[in-house]
Amino acid sequence: MNALVVDQVSRRFEGLQALNRVSLTVQVGERRAIIGPNGAGKTTLFNIINGTLRPTTGRILLFDRDVTRLAPHRRTHLGLARTFQISALFPRLSVYENVRLAAQAATGGRYAMHRPAATLGAIQRLCEDTLKKWDLWHLRREAVRTLSYGDQRRIEIVLALATNPRLLLLDEPTAGLSLAETQQVSSIIQALHRQLTILLIEHDMDVTFELVDQVTVLHLGNLLADGPQEEVRRDPRVAEIYLGSATEWGKPC
Amino acid sequence: MRQRTRRTAMALGGFLLLLLLPAVLPSFYLGLVTEVLIFGLFAMSLNLLLGYGGLPSLGHAAYFGVAGYTVALLSFTVTQNGWLLIFLGLAMAGVTAALFGLLALRTRGDYFLMITLALGEVLWGLAFKLRSLTHAEDGISGVARPVLNLPWSFEDDVAFYVFVLVSVTLATLLLILIIESPFGKAVVGVRENEARLQVLGYNVWLCRYLAFVLAGLFGGLAGILFIFYNRFVSPADLSVILSAKALLMVILGGAGTLAGPMIGAALLVFIENEVSSLTERWLLILGLIYVVVVMFIPAGVYGGLKAKLQRRSAV
Numbered sequence: 001m002n003a004l005v006v007d008q009v010s011r012r013f014e015g016l017q018a019l020n021r022v023s024l025t026v027q028v029g030e031r032r033a034i035i036g037p038n039g040a041g042k043t044t045l046f047n048i049i050n051g052t053l054r055p056t057t058g059r060i061l062l063f064d065r066d067v068t069r070l071a072p073h074r075r076t077h078l079g080l081a082r083t084f085q086i087s088a089l090f091p092r093l094s095v096y097e098n099v100r101l102a103a104q105a106a107t108g109g110r111y112a113m114h115r116p117a118a119t120l121g122a123i124q125r126l127c128e129d130t131l132k133k134w135d136l137w138h139l140r141r142e143a144v145r146t147l148s149y150g151d152q153r154r155i156e157i158v159l160a161l162a163t164n165p166r167l168l169l170l171d172e173p174t175a176g177l178s179l180a181e182t183q184q185v186s187s188i189i190q191a192l193h194r195q196l197t198i199l200l201i202e203h204d205m206d207v208t209f210e211l212v213d214q215v216t217v218l219h220l221g222n223l224l225a226d227g228p229q230e231e232v233r234r235d236p237r238v239a240e241i242y243l244g245s246a247t248e249w250g251k252p253c
Numbered sequence: 254m255r256q257r258t259r260r261t262a263m264a265l266g267g268f269l270l271l272l273l274l275p276a277v278l279p280s281f282y283l284g285l286v287t288e289v290l291i292f293g294l295f296a297m298s299l300n301l302l303l304g305y306g307g308l309p310s311l312g313h314a315a316y317f318g319v320a321g322y323t324v325a326l327l328s329f330t331v332t333q334n335g336w337l338l339i340f341l342g343l344a345m346a347g348v349t350a351a352l353f354g355l356l357a358l359r360t361r362g363d364y365f366l367m368i369t370l371a372l373g374e375v376l377w378g379l380a381f382k383l384r385s386l387t388h389a390e391d392g393i394s395g396v397a398r399p400v401l402n403l404p405w406s407f408e409d410d411v412a413f414y415v416f417v418l419v420s421v422t423l424a425t426l427l428l429i430l431i432i433e434s435p436f437g438k439a440v441v442g443v444r445e446n447e448a449r450l451q452v453l454g455y456n457v458w459l460c461r462y463l464a465f466v467l468a469g470l471f472g473g474l475a476g477i478l479f480i481f482y483n484r485f486v487s488p489a490d491l492s493v494i495l496s497a498k499a500l501l502m503v504i505l506g507g508a509g510t511l512a513g514p515m516i517g518a519a520l521l522v523f524i525e526n527e528v529s530s531l532t533e534r535w536l537l538i539l540g541l542i543y544v545v546v547v548m549f550i551p552a553g554v555y556g557g558l559k560a561k562l563q564r565r566s567a568v
């Protein structure tokens with residue numbers, strides 16, 4: 001079964017062709033990086049996969065089901081989760097309340113009105129487990145916006161995982177992190193169970209090649225290369241666009 | 254947990270105190286307290302939208318007025334049964350909110366404010382236009398206090414005060430339950446970060462819509478209590494002035510807090526009572542209060558106090 005099929009997807013923004021007939025197939029359990037210079041269309045592709053944006057033309061299939069016209073929250077119910085390039089949490093709420101909103105979504109009773117959330121055992125247990133597992137228990141009362149940037153990036157991933165997804169989209173999870181934090185996040189991703197399909201946008205090539213098997217390269221909205229990472233790394237066209245930009249390329253890892 | 258018991262004890266104490274109030278308060282002031290309770294409920298219902306949902310409605314009087322007109326008109330023509338009147342008033346407020354919500358929730362922010370204002374003005378205009386039904390600016394007077402088949406008659410002001418107190422208390426408990434429920438938490442999530450809530454699997458539109466209709470229903474209940482209290486309904490009960498007053502009560506007390514709107518309502522009702530006997534320019538004073546609150550206590554009286562206390566206990 002395919003976790004994701006992107007079929008001839010294009011997207012225009014007024015005069016700009018952000019994506020141009022991009023096609024991509026991701027199998028269940030695959031770990032794939034989407035790389036490319038700034039403005040290549042990587043985040044736009046994520047937005048189209050998760051339904052925040054509609055493609056101008058083309059189709060999206062999730063687990064063999066056509067979801068092109070499905071609302072984002074319905075795609076989440078099919079097992080899709082994502083993180084955002086710019087942290088998108090509930091900044092004024094506590095860490096506990098952030099996790100609880102994810103836990104409510106995961107346990108199904110997300111619109112229940114008949115009981116206080118604090119008295120619903122399943123939600124509380126899931127919150128507690130999640131917070132302890134990710135070493136956030138001692139921070140549970142803090143407002144998220146008061147936490148360090150590194151902790152906020154970690155909570156991005158925690159919230160996405162709390163909905164128990166089958167396909168996870170990570171948009172530059174290590175951007176702006178220190179070396180130590182980057183390694184921490186990288187080992188978190190590495191330790192995720194292997195049935196979880198992961199799509200990763202990442203500028204740090206060391207991290208990328210450590211984590212993925214397959215690499216897709218976007219450039220100015222076009223799919224430039226697509227294949228096993230060793231192959232893509234040897235591709236001269238890929239080297240060229242990266243040499244032309246500030247990002248390091250081909251550094252031994 | 255201990256904090257919770259303490260809070261419950263305080264609320265219970267407050268309720269008993271209010272229950273005993275008629276024994277000590279002259280009837281004029283009892284009337285004012287009745288008004289505070291009714292407008293407090295009205296402000297709390299708006300707070301569900303504004304404070305918790307982040308949706309600034311400037312047309313909340315629509316539900317107050319529709320429910321009031323419904324009860325007034327039907328009490329003369331259809332039934333004297335208070336329960337039935339309450340039910341029908343709520344139903345009309347709910348239907349109105351369900352319709353207006355469909356239109357208003359296509360927009361956000363300032364546009365939401367303007368469309369709710371416009372929708373409210375449509376009803377206000379209708380109240381003038383349908384003269385044969387509503388008597389336009391003369392309004393409908395002589396509405397009887399509710400007949401509820403209980404051992405008491407609510408024609409008596411003290412009995413009616415107790416009826417309002419119990420109704421507002423029950424409605425408040427319901428509102429607290431909604432705010433504390435998973436749904437209520439989701440509504441706050443919509444306010445804080447819509448995009449994130451959506452990718453967590455919430456239907457963001459549905460959260461807003463349910464909050465909108467619930468706010469309309471509770472606003473309608475306030476309107477029903479008011480028509481029974483005031484025995485008179487006029488286009489003023491549908492007007493943007495009433496909507497703005499409710500908005501001011503919420504902001505004055507503290508948006509997004511439980512007690513804030515009630516405190517804002519108390520302040521405004523008492524200030525209005527004092528000031529309107531001194532000057533005709535009550536609206537000007539309202540505007541001034543608004544400017545002062547927004548500039549100097551943006552979190553509101555109760556909201557600001559609460560934040561200060563929390564900061565102190567954190568140190």
Ligand SMILES: Nc1ncnc2c1ncn2[C@@H]1O[C@H](COP(=O)(O)OP(=O)(O)OP(=O)(O)O)[C@@H](O)[C@H]1O
Binds near residue numbers: 013
């Ligand atoms: N909502 C939008 N409206 C107009 N233009 C947009 C919008 N979103 C993205 N773009 C444009 O589309 C192009 C692709 O943007 P996108 O964010 O997908 O790039 P990216 O590959 O994620 O880049 P980065 O590495 O900087 O995150 C850019 O030129 C961007 O300015």
Ligand SMILES: [Mg+2]
Binds near residue numbers: 085
């Ligand atoms: Mg991007």
